[in-house]
Amino acid sequence: MIFGFSILFLLTAVVTVAGALAAALLKNLVHCALSLTVTFAGLALLYLELGAQFIGFAQILVYIGAVAILVVFAILLTRGAGVPEYRGYSSSWFFGLVIAAATFALLAWAVVKSLPASLVSATPAVSVQSIGTALMSSYVLPLEIVAVLLTVALIGAVIVAMPEGKASSEKGGPQ
Amino acid sequence: MTPLAEFLVVAALVFAIGLAIALTRRNAILVLIGIELMLNAANLNLIAFWRFGPHPEALTGMMFALFSIAVAAAEAAVGLGLVIAYHRHTKTTDLDAMTRMRG
Numbered sequence: 001m002i003f004g005f006s007i008l009f010l011l012t013a014v015v016t017v018a019g020a021l022a023a024a025l026l027k028n029l030v031h032c033a034l035s036l037t038v039t040f041a042g043l044a045l046l047y048l049e050l051g052a053q054f055i056g057f058a059q060i061l062v063y064i065g066a067v068a069i070l071v072v073f074a075i076l077l078t079r080g081a082g083v084p085e086y087r088g089y090s091s092s093w094f095f096g097l098v099i100a101a102a103t104f105a106l107l108a109w110a111v112v113k114s115l116p117a118s119l120v121s122a123t124p125a126v127s128v129q130s131i132g133t134a135l136m137s138s139y140v141l142p143l144e145i146v147a148v149l150l151t152v153a154l155i156g157a158v159i160v161a162m163p164e165g166k167a168s169s170e171k172g173g174p175q
Numbered sequence: 176m177t178p179l180a181e182f183l184v185v186a187a188l189v190f191a192i193g194l195a196i197a198l199t200r201r202n203a204i205l206v207l208i209g210i211e212l213m214l215n216a217a218n219l220n221l222i223a224f225w226r227f228g229p230h231p232e233a234l235t236g237m238m239f240a241l242f243s244i245a246v247a248a249a250e251a252a253v254g255l256g257l258v259i260a261y262h263r264h265t266k267t268t269d270l271d272a273m274t275r276m277r278g
Contacts, residue, residue, distance in 0.1 A: 005181065013185045020192040020212055029202060036208050039189070043215050046182065050226040055218075055240050062244050067211065067251045074204050074255040078262040089199050090271060096198025104191030111183040124231035134234050142238075146245045153249035157256035163263070 009049060016042030027088055029075045037068045051123045054131050182223035190216035203261070203268045207254045214247045 019038030026032050040063040047056035090096070135143050193212030196205060218240045225236025262268050 009178075009181060013181075016185065017188050017192070020189050023205075023208060023212070024192055024196045024200075029204065032205060032208065036211070039212065040215070043189075043219060046185070046219060047222055050182070050222050052222050052226065052237055052240075055222060055237060055244075058241065058244060059218075062248050063211075063215070067248060070251060070255055071204060071208060074259060077259055078204065078268045088201060090201045093199040097195055099198060100191045100195035103194055104187055107187035107190065108184055111180050111187065115177055115180050115183075124226070126231070126234065126237070131234065131237070134238065139238050142242055146242055150245060150249050153253050157252040160253070161256035161259045 009046075012042050012045040012049065016046065029079070030072065033068060033071045033075055036071065037064055040064050040068060051126070054126070054128055177227075179223055179227040183220060186216040186219040186223065189213075189219070201270050203258045203270055203273070204255070206270065207251065207258070210254075211247065211251060214243065214250075218243055 016039050019035045019042060022035035023032045023039065026035060040059065044056045044059040044064070047053075047059055190213050193209045193216060196209030196212065198209075200206060200209070221236045221240040221243065225231055225234075225240070228236065258268055261273065265272070267273070
């Protein structure tokens with residue numbers, strides 16, 4: 001225990017926040033994407049510490065396995081012809097920083113002020129079977145809607161990113 | 176601080192950093208990264224409240240986080256597809272140079 005925090009929590013929290021800070025400050029876009037991966041891994045570890053094993057491994061699969069790879073692909077695809085030397089921050093960066101700092105101050109103040117002094121409960125025992133049962137019984141409608149949403153979004157993403165000449169020639173072909 | 180407050184403060188910190196990235200960086204892909212960080216901070220809040228809440232066996236917060244992860248994945252795919260499509264037309268991902276929406 002250091003300052004009342006457990007060492008495990010302190011380590012994962014520092015890794016998570018350091019990865020996010022590196023993504024905010026680094027100049028090279030690929031380095032930003034890699035530090036984003038570190039943040040995702042830290043968040044997965046925090047989920048595991050909270051006893052949410054299923055969400056932790058889903059986070060690793062979805063974010064580190066898919067979203068981070070997608071971001072790296074997008075960075076490499078859009079980097080080619082652009083100017084390599086440019087200012088990394090927008091002209092109104094100061095106001096953005098002030099807004100972000102004010103948001104954090106407000107959230108931290110609300111958290112520290114409003115929570116009761118002691119709120120400790122035993123780790124809930126949740127098996128994957130109970131999650132599957134809940135998904136298939138009381139949460140079956142949201143599950144189906146998410147399935148439709150994912151299908152629509154991924155088909156839409158492919159169509160949006162498709163070269164335009166190809167799309168219009170395929171559309172105009174059978175007419 | 177209680178364990179719940181520790182996790183909530185970490186989530187607030189990640190949210191603020193994501194907001195700072197989305198508001199200050201000029202590259203469109205980095206703005207999407209900032210939005211992903213904010214979504215992840217919200218997920219951490221949901222899981223922390225589920226863990227320390229009164230009825231963890233009801234699985235409500237966990238399900239919310241699970242669906243939120245799925246929606247965030249769909250958002251990332253569509254957003255990056257839009258950035259790639261814009262880059263094909265104008266050869267830039269600089270937000271200050273994105274001044275028109277017509278292709």
